[in-house]
Amino acid sequence: MAYVYDAGREDAGRAGREALAAFGEVNALDPLTFPSVARLENDLVAWALDLVRGAPDAVGTVTSGGSETCILAVLAAREAWRTRGRSGRATIIVAETAHPAFIKAVHLLDMDVHVVPVERESMRLTSAAVASAIREVGDSAALVVVSAPSYPHGVVDDIESIASLSQDAGIACHVDGCIGGVVLGVARRMGMEVPAFDLSVPGVSSFGLDLHKYGFSPKGVSILLFADTTYRSGTYFAYSAWPGYPLVNTTLQSTKPAAPMAAAWATLAVLGTAGLDRAVTEALQATRHLADGIAGIPGIRVVGHPDATLIALTGDDVDPFRIADYMRERDWVLQPQPSLGDLPRTLHLTVQPVSLATVELFLTDLRAATEAAARDDWASAPEDLEAAFADLPDLTSGAGLPPRMAEVHALIDGLPSNVRDPALGAIFGALFTSRR
Ligand SMILES: Cc1ncc(COP(=O)(O)O)c(C=O)c1O
Incomplete structure (x- = not known):
């Protein structure tokens, strides 16, 4: 999403x-x-x-x-x-x-x-x-x-x-x-x-x-x-x-x-006015159903009021980053957004027209993911940042990301932006190094 x-x-x-x-x-x-x-x-x-x-x-x-x-x-x-x-x-x-x-x-x-x-x-x-x-x-x-x-x-x-x-x-x-x-x-x-x-x-x-x-x-x-x-x-x-x-x-x-x-x-041209109207109507309906459904799941809530087709959800006692991991196990990709000062960690949902067909399935999975995350600790930045960085997966190896990413996101979340931004750049620099 x-x-x-x-x-x-x-x-x-x-x-x-x-x-x-x-x-x-x-x-x-x-x-x-x-x-x-x-x-x-x-x-x-x-x-x-x-x-x-x-x-x-x-x-x-x-x-x-x-x-x-x-x-x-x-x-x-x-x-x-x-x-x-x-x-x-x-x-x-x-x-x-x-x-x-x-x-x-x-x-x-x-x-x-x-x-x-x-x-x-x-x-x-x-x-x-x-x-x-x-x-x-x-x-x-x-x-x-x-x-x-x-x-x-x-x-x-x-x-x-x-x-x-x-x-x-x-x-x-x-x-x-x-x-x-x-x-x-x-x-x-x-x-x-x-x-x-x-x-x-x-x-x-x-x-x-x-x-x-x-x-x-x-x-x-x-x-x-x-x-x-x-x-x-x-x-x-x-x-x-x-x-x-x-x-x-x-x-x-x-x-x-x-x-x-x-x-x-x-x-x-192929969508035409009617096709676009229908697509937008479906995306907006899906957004409303999803926002209502999220409001009914204990431990999480929608941040602000969605004016279009985007939703941010957060957890007061449940870590959104953990929810993202449990949703990923159920084949949903929710985008973790780090905290900023007193703005909380959130998960971002870009809701599509095709999301309408899967609202119920999504909400069932989200409820289960939230319950699972509620049993875990809040993912936090490790004390030893240097070791944590050394432990980050080597994206250049083609091995892919670890199945659980909450700790990685928490590490990013925990760093001040003057350290975080160059570090993120360095990770990409390593990723885009051609090796013969
Ligand atoms: C509000 C807003 N502005 C600008 C951009 C940047 O767009 P792009 O990724 O196409 O460069 C985005 C991307 O999501 C966006 O949501």
């Missing part, structure tokens, strides 16, 4: 795969040589603008994924900030629950970030917290980021009031709808009540939504929408002072695979 988005429609899946193959050689770098790429991109952007109510002069860009969308949104805001005569380092204001792609953007673009705590009951970023952040950051504030919804807890921030504050302060406001934008847009189109979240909210300057998540398309496609062309122009890069072809890039890529775009186009 992470990373995978299955609408349960084999025909749509097949169309996506066939389009991937058919467009393997097409380069979206050059719409003059390959006119089909402009058509594909314009169709996808128009589809998205329709869904999230972009005004007539709204525009967009198709990117390679959520992170590229977030990074370009930060770049757009920085350039707009500079256009307003500011110089030096710009700052973005984000909730602690915002996706790390924004921290990565700041790292890449040499900017600063001001991280704001969310409200502890709802897990939402509130306008009161943003107001004090804007006061603190002052003139360097270039962007406020809000999520619709956040990945860790699946809740939508207080977008209307935060966007209005940003507008009054002359700061851009980006809505990260990478994971939930399609779900919320489709739900509203069907007449369901959803929180205000999109480009029609005054003050929202850009909006991201991924097609390779709840657009049910093969990986490699996301859309970044802008309220108008001024923001988008800051993300374009053109260069002709060399003896080669005059280069224009609309994203971080230069050669840009058209295949994911074509696959998304084909997937959406």
Whole structure:
């Protein structure tokens, strides 16, 4: 229940795969040589603008994924900030629950970030917290980021009031709808009540939504929408002072695979409005049943209130990491999320349309896994961290992970981030070492 988005429609899946193959050689770098790429991109952007109510002069860009969308949104805001005569380092204001792609953007673009705590009951970023952040950051504030919804807890921030504050302060406001934008847009189109979240909210300057998540398309496609062309122009890069072809890039890529775009186009065409409505309805129904079911299992609870199709569950006396292990033995993959200060350890559930068919089975297994975990101790970081690290499985051996991972997650959980982040990088460094 992470990373995978299955609408349960084999025909749509097949169309996506066939389009991937058919467009393997097409380069979206050059719409003059390959006119089909402009058509594909314009169709996808128009589809998205329709869904999230972009005004007539709204525009967009198709990117390679959520992170590229977030990074370009930060770049757009920085350039707009500079256009307003500011110089030096710009700052973005984000909730602690915002996706790390924004921290990565700041790292890449040499900017600063001001991280704001969310409200502890709802897990939402509130306008009161943003107001004090804007006061603190002052003139360097270039962007406020809000999520619709956040990945860790699946809740939508207080977008209307935060966007209005940003507008009054002359700061851009980006809505990260990478994971939930399609779900919320489709739900509203069907007449369901959803929180205000999109480009029609005054003050929202850009909006991201991924097609390779709840657009049910093969990986490699996301859309970044802008309220108008001024923001988008800051993300374009053109260069002709060399003896080669005059280069224009609309994203971080230069050669840009058209295949994911074509696959998304084909997937959406086969699903159609009715297919997408049905998929989103099923995912939302499954989410509601799962959240209700979790509330009925002693020892665990849902954190916040899921606004879309993501659930975070925690245990007050039962370790969520242990539950994940017992669920894995029953063939369910729940994603462990470490604690952060007073925010508890949780398990993340990305609920798919196909989850609806297995809600009862899932809840039966979750109840049993919770009962088993309740008999165990809480997994904690070992005293001897060095020995624990030495004991970590060697992923490069191809041997795979140990069946029980709670202690490994507890080790990660127990480390301060200044130690943890380099250690995680080192593990990946070891993993991606080619050995002859
Ligand atoms: C809210 C949100 N933003 C951004 C991203 C980054 O997307 P990607 O993994 O496609 O780069 C994710 C990924 O889950 C997300 O949930």
